[in-house]
Amino acid sequence: MTALPDLTALGDFRPQLIALDLDDTLLPHSGIVPQEAVDAIARVREMGIEVVAATGRSFGTTAPVCAAAGIETWAVCSNGSMLASLDPEEIVETIAFDPADLLIAVRERVPDAMLAVEDPTGVFRTTMMFAHSALTEGIRETSFEELLAHPVIRVVVRSDAHLDEGLGHLAQDLGLHSVVFGVAEVAWMDIGPQGVSKATMLQRLCDRLGIDRAQTLAIGDSMNDAAMLEWAGRGVLMGHAHASMHQHADLLTGLKPGYGVAEALNAIGA
Numbered sequence: 001m002t003a004l005p006d007l008t009a010l011g012d013f014r015p016q017l018i019a020l021d022l023d024d025t026l027l028p029h030s031g032i033v034p035q036e037a038v039d040a041i042a043r044v045r046e047m048g049i050e051v052v053a054a055t056g057r058s059f060g061t062t063a064p065v066c067a068a069a070g071i072e073t074w075a076v077c078s079n080g081s082m083l084a085s086l087d088p089e090e091i092v093e094t095i096a097f098d099p100a101d102l103l104i105a106v107r108e109r110v111p112d113a114m115l116a117v118e119d120p121t122g123v124f125r126t127t128m129m130f131a132h133s134a135l136t137e138g139i140r141e142t143s144f145e146e147l148l149a150h151p152v153i154r155v156v157v158r159s160d161a162h163l164d165e166g167l168g169h170l171a172q173d174l175g176l177h178s179v180v181f182g183v184a185e186v187a188w189m190d191i192g193p194q195g196v197s198k199a200t201m202l203q204r205l206c207d208r209l210g211i212d213r214a215q216t217l218a219i220g221d222s223m224n225d226a227a228m229l230e231w232a233g234r235g236v237l238m239g240h241a242h243a244s245m246h247q248h249a250d251l252l253t254g255l256k257p258g259y260g261v262a263e264a265l266n267a268i269g270a
Contacts, residue, residue, distance in 0.1 A: 198224065
């Protein structure tokens with residue numbers, strides 16, 4: 001595998017929009033955005049560059065991180081199913097789908113799994129209460145039948161019984177476009193609308209703002225960032241990312257979340 005070039009390869013590239021993944025890209029496990037990243041975001045914003053969050057988080061848990069980082073205008077949430085304004089805080093656009101057939105098929109295959117849905121207002125409903133800081137601050141427990149009743153922007157499947165093998169087999173079996181990953185001591189699968197990724201909503205935002213995608217830069221670290229990194233005019237991968245992610249990006253930044261983002265932003269116009 002050919003090594004990705006470092007940030008010097010940016011040259012004099014000056015984007016009009018920068019999209020930042022949050023968890024493990026801008027935000028370390030400490031939950032505190034490093035001051036170096038805050039300062040770098042302020043610097044590029046003073047240059048007239050739009051800085052946007054692009055995250056798998058729900059809007060409720062995205063807005064506080066954006067406030068701490070100095071991201072003040074837009075956030076792409078729920079892996080591209082939602083576009084939100086940060087000032088004022090409001091949901092601007094969502095991409096929803098009917099979850100009924102999917103939920104029934106998942107339940108048939110993993111009957112003991114916890115199932116949850118996020119609706120277009122950002123509210124989560126679940127068959128079994130759970131806590132996860134990146135998804136939402138408020139989760140409502142309800143019946144399985146209630147989950148089937150309304151359009152949603154994502155389905156979450158969580159299973160204590162599939163830690164070793166994960167839930168990739170379920171995604172393959174159902175032919176799903178999904179993000180599959182383990183969280184803590186469970187297997188976790190996050191399913192959005194077919195064909196929708198962070199890149200989908202970033203393109204819609206660029207259309208709103210009159211920005212050519214060639215004039216964008218995105219920074220991320222994991223598989224739910226792959227489409228975004230490929231879509232952007234320059235895709236910057238965090239140095240700690242798995243080697244399999246290198247094929248989706250153009251450049252490589254530092255290892256440490258937040259600090260690597262600062263390095264990348266400070267290389268613009270340097």
